[in-house]
Amino acid sequence: MTDDLGQLYQEVILEHSKAPRNYRKPESANREAEGYNPLCGDRCTVFLDVEGDAIKDIGFQGSGCAISRASASMMTQSVKGKTKAEAARLFEEFHRLVTGDEKAIASAQDLGKLAVFAGVSKFPARVKCATLAWHTLQSALENKHEPVSTEE
Numbered sequence: 001m002t003d004d005l006g007q008l009y010q011e012v013i014l015e016h017s018k019a020p021r022n023y024r025k026p027e028s029a030n031r032e033a034e035g036y037n038p039l040c041g042d043r044c045t046v047f048l049d050v051e052g053d054a055i056k057d058i059g060f061q062g063s064g065c066a067i068s069r070a071s072a073s074m075m076t077q078s079v080k081g082k083t084k085a086e087a088a089r090l091f092e093e094f095h096r097l098v099t100g101d102e103k104a105i106a107s108a109q110d111l112g113k114l115a116v117f118a119g120v121s122k123f124p125a126r127v128k129c130a131t132l133a134w135h136t137l138q139s140a141l142e143n144k145h146e147p148v149s150t151e152e
Contacts, residue, residue, distance in 0.1 A: 009116040009119060012070070013066055013070040013117075014070070015070075016073040016074055017065075017066035017067075017073075020060075020070070020072065021073045021074075021076060021077050022058060022060060022073065022080070023061060024047075025047045025061060026058070028049040028057055029047035029049050029057070029059070030048070030049055030050060031140045031143055032045060032046060032047045032048065032140055033045070033046050033139035033144060033145075033147075034136065034147045035132050035133065035135055035149070035150075037150040037151075038149065038150070039125065039128055040064065040065050040068065040125075042062070042063070042129055042132050043062040043063050044060055044062035044064065044068065044136050045060060045061050045062055046058065046060050046137050046140045047140075050084075050141070053083045053084055054082070054083055055080060055083070055084070055141075056081075058076045058137075060072045060073075060075075060133060060136075065129050067117075067120065067126050067129040067130050068129040068130070070116075071131070071132070072132075074114055075114075075133050077113075078113075088141075090114075091137070091138060093110070093111055094114055094117070095131060095134065097111060097114070097115070097118055098118075098120040098121055098127050098130045099127055100121030105118055135150065
């Protein structure tokens with residue numbers, strides 16, 4: 001990653017951390033899940049309005065580090081309007097990216113703006129920060145009611 005690209009990525013993550021998108025509980029939410037990352041102290045609740053197989057609306061609330069908040073913000077933008085299967089595939093690709101899968105990193109542009117998280121793979125302790133909201137989303141989609149922990 002070039003220094004300019006790294007700087008841009010850092011700016012995008014900070015922007016989403018300071019002004020997260022969809023930081024709210026949609027009135028129409030019919031599913032929710034809570035997640036916790038004990039390592040960093042991140043907490044996240046994901047709210048979904050699921051109609052049939054589609055994610056009609058999504059929001060999140062919580063507190064955490066810049067990577068955790070930015071990931072949650074960008075996740076909500078990425079999965080809104082998608083089917084459950086599309087969201088699951090996106091999470092799989094995102095997870096492969098942040099855990100350092102060479103193939104996923106090489107095709108990071110396929111993830112659009114989520115590609116900014118490619119650098120997280122260099123910091124293994126931050127992978128849990130970046131994936132917390134995604135694991136919480138998965139739990140909400142599966143309509144599970146027990147809290148998600150990144151330590152399990």
